[in-house]
Amino acid sequence: MPSIDETIQLIRIGERPGNVTSGSSTCSSDLAAGPWELDEAKPGYGPGASMADVLPAGSPVQGVLPQEYRGLSREELDLRIRAAKHALGEKLLILGHYYQRDEVIRYADFVGDSFQLAQASRTRPKAEAMVFCGVHFMAETADMLSRPDQAVILPNLAAGCSMADMADVDTVTDCWEDLHALFGEAPDASGRVPVIPVTYMNSSAALKAFCGKHGGIVCTSSNASAVLDWAFERGQRVLFFPDQHLGRNTGKAMGIPLEQMVVWNPNEPLGGSSEETLKNARILLWHGYCSVHKRFTVEQVQLARMRHPGVRVIVHPESPMEVVDAADEAGSTDFIRKKVEAAEPGSIFAIGTEINMVQRLADQHPEHTIFCLDSVICPCSSMYRIHPSYLLWVLEALERGEVLNRIVVPEEIAIPARVALERMLSVKPR
Numbered sequence: 001m002p003s004i005d006e007t008i009q010l011i012r013i014g015e016r017p018g019n020v021t022s023g024s025s026t027c028s029s030d031l032a033a034g035p036w037e038l039d040e041a042k043p044g045y046g047p048g049a050s051m052a053d054v055l056p057a058g059s060p061v062q063g064v065l066p067q068e069y070r071g072l073s074r075e076e077l078d079l080r081i082r083a084a085k086h087a088l089g090e091k092l093l094i095l096g097h098y099y100q101r102d103e104v105i106r107y108a109d110f111v112g113d114s115f116q117l118a119q120a121s122r123t124r125p126k127a128e129a130m131v132f133c134g135v136h137f138m139a140e141t142a143d144m145l146s147r148p149d150q151a152v153i154l155p156n157l158a159a160g161c162s163m164a165d166m167a168d169v170d171t172v173t174d175c176w177e178d179l180h181a182l183f184g185e186a187p188d189a190s191g192r193v194p195v196i197p198v199t200y201m202n203s204s205a206a207l208k209a210f211c212g213k214h215g216g217i218v219c220t221s222s223n224a225s226a227v228l229d230w231a232f233e234r235g236q237r238v239l240f241f242p243d244q245h246l247g248r249n250t251g252k253a254m255g256i257p258l259e260q261m262v263v264w265n266p267n268e269p270l271g272g273s274s275e276e277t278l279k280n281a282r283i284l285l286w287h288g289y290c291s292v293h294k295r296f297t298v299e300q301v302q303l304a305r306m307r308h309p310g311v312r313v314i315v316h317p318e319s320p321m322e323v324v325d326a327a328d329e330a331g332s333t334d335f336i337r338k339k340v341e342a343a344e345p346g347s348i349f350a351i352g353t354e355i356n357m358v359q360r361l362a363d364q365h366p367e368h369t370i371f372c373l374d375s376v377i378c379p380c381s382s383m384y385r386i387h388p389s390y391l392l393w394v395l396e397a398l399e400r401g402e403v404l405n406r407i408v409v410p411e412e413i414a415i416p417a418r419v420a421l422e423r424m425l426s427v428k429p430r
């Protein structure tokens with residue numbers, strides 16, 4: 001099957017291959033352009049699911065990609081990337097996130113979710129440079145977990161994450177002060193403090209550090225319920241950021257009533273709730289979301305069931321609660337991958353996660369029918385900013401001994417952030 005990038009180009013010229021994982025339209029015609037056309041001309045997240053999200057002021061900006069790297073043929077890119085990889089040998093480690101385009105993933109030494117990739121450096125002690133084909137917060141985590149002499153490189157600095165950007169440390173600190181003013185700081189009779197901060201892996205290093213300093217912890221979509229158990233052993237309630245959907249879906253699966261899970265909107269006084277409501281809350285959900293997973297709807301689930309009797313619908317828990325409720329199962333990228341691998345041949349899956357991952361699953365498992373719940377091709381905008389041209393640019397610089405686009409987390413942030421990450425690693429999976 002053609003890759004998602006190839007399908008986007010076919011749609012651009014008015015052709016449409018049969019037997020594809022998704023529909024015959026894209027959410028933006030800009031997806032067919034090279035990302036270098038956006039780096040300066042169109043500040044923002046770029047085309048794809050996050051294109052309507054607001055890029056915070058001060059976000060990292062990608063400089064001009066040298067002309068010689070723009071618009072190279074697929075063959076030339078392939079030849080030069082492979083030559084640079086070969087020349088750099090064991091000094092180089094290329095990491096690729098599940099949501100990355102196939103045209104980049106084919107060069108990755110490891111493919112995985114954000115935390116699996118951040119830990120991969122430990123398996124290659126000889127690697128001096130790790131080129132992280134993912135987004136900014138992932139590269140930060142890799143930098144914090146790798147040796148100081150290992151350089152983590154993000155091929156395009158514009159590859160942020162709109163969900164991670166929805167919570168920044170200043171706004172979360174304001175919220176924290178409001179909550180302390182309301183609840184005080186004294187523990188209850190069983191020693192539990194009023195609030196424990198929990199941040200999703202998809203957040204800045206500064207927010208992980210905030211959790212480390214304030215008795216809090218990091219979670220992933222695989223361990224969120226075990227982490228919430230940990231937090232409730234130590235606190236009366238949890239402040240969960242930045243993804244409200246993961247927080248709500250996890251809390252609901254743990255039996256917490258919806259009225260005790262309250263959205264905190266940082267733009268409103270007391271987050272938009274009364275003191276009474278906040279005092280009764282068990283989870284305060286930051287008003288953040290992933291624009292990729294927000295696209296999935298109950299109607300899409302119903303349509304998949306109508307068109308494909310016997311279909312199994314699996315969605316990521318960053319999807320809205322109604323969609324998770326309507327699906328057969330919900331789980332992390334790794335959970336989805338394992339479910340597909342374990343299924344009987346001939347199974348039919350409608351999957352609610354990023355389209356590049358769904359397409360790859362479909363390619364790897366021709367024994368099943370696999371398609372994306374969303375019929376519009378709308379990849380993650382941030383992952384889309386990494387193109388093979390940027391990969392080649394940073395690799396050829398490394399060959400010359402130049403490190404471009406290095407991501408470095410200052411030690412004053414990395415030390416408390418590692419505390420929150422270590423707490424997460426100490427939590428036994430459920």
Ligand code: SF4
Pocket residue numbers: 050099135160161162163164202290291292293354380381382383
């Ligand atoms: S899929 Fe969502 S959470 Fe993941 S990088 Fe893209 S915008 Fe961020």
